[in-house]
Amino acid sequence: MSQPKLLISTLKLNLIIKRFALQLIEVHGDFSNSAIIGLQPRGIKLAKKLADVISEIQPTSMLKYGELDHTFFRDDIGRGEIFMPKKSSINFSTENLNIILIDDVLYTGRSVRASIDALMSFGRPKQVELMVLVDRRFQRELPISPNYVGVVVDSRSTGEHVKVEWSDEVQQVWLLSNKE
């Protein structure tokens, strides 16, 4: 792949987030027993935006919002790369809650595995779901599957990566060659 490919434009991203919000309201109702948790570092912006949209659509919802870092639970610590933990902030009990984990890109599934372990250190949720903006479904190394997906990327190439641009003005998702 030589040219960068725009996977999600700003307009499409807003539509996806609105769809995500409606899907979650449909499944989780007023969120009295549910919480959304953004995964550090790149799932946070999506999770925050989603929480805002849910509150706009359904002002009465009792949505709980948290942020989770999985660094201490990674399976590749001590194998060359140095990892610095980010902040986990879950100011509610996750015991018996329905948790929706939110990340930008689902690739090998290893981060999500680590995140589930990190989540379990806060308590025993009733159910855990996974929501991702981009699912690179042919790159999985663990049996992990998302419940809510923005777009699916079927590229089998390992020489490509997905880049999420998320500034105040522009929110776009690109598929790029690893050289770019």
Next chain:
Amino acid sequence: MTAQPPIKHLLGIKGLNASHIQTIFETADNFKTLLNGPVKKTPALRDITIANLFFENSTRTRVSFELAEKRLGADVINFSSSSSSVKKGETLIDTVNNILSMKVDMVVMRHPAPGACMFLAKHIDAQIVNAGDGTHEHPTQALLDAFSIREQFGDVTGKKVVIVGDILHSRVALSNIYCLQLLGAEVMVCGPATLIPKHIANLGVKVSHNLDEALKWCDVANMLRIQLERQDQRYFPSLKEYSNLYGLTMEKLNQLNKEICVMHPGPINRGVEISSDVADSDQSIILQQVENGVAIRMAVLFLLGQQRL
């Protein structure tokens, strides 16, 4: 510990800079969150073996390191000189090399000789964490003390900290001075002239021999134990006299027109350097220090443990 050259060992605060310490604190914040949750373990160091070599008595530090190691999922070997071949005349390097030949990745060592950890780091491959070497340094204690001050005040910068007592024989004092100064705190040492090293002012600390004056000046008072086991001569007439002049009592605290934070690295000699009512008062954060010790040691071991390849 990423932006600058990675640190292989933690031999003392002297080898660190402010950025290293901030990284350790931020990592410890995350471990504290974990430790306050229902599941206190992570598998982060599951494929690491750590040997705790204690050639000197220790309760708090040894237990704290062991707990930190186990909560990180490491395999742990405990060794104390009183029940080992050291008693039969084995040298330090031979003892450690024998332990390392059993595939140990990291060594946490306390030793009565200043510089023992540095010596070991030069001669063996494993990573070394100094858990106190003679009268030299006790870096993790200084880190947990500064971390506790940061937790109490939000920041260490600009805080005035007085270290009171046996500065001459204290590794805690030296590491605290280095650490607090790196973080921008002002440091004073206070004690009888015989227990203050002659040229300590060269380190940029204030020196006082009057506890009341020091207390008026400070935001934090870190009370040190009189280390009778290291004193080869009499440095003051009697414990009673020392206690009258340099012991922290509620009466002395009540004379101040402000609340200061009281710390102690332990073990406490109640009624000598600190009275029981002060040690158990709301101004004392002694038990918070112990709690923070586990998070700080987890952070140090985690950060070093990533760099073993």
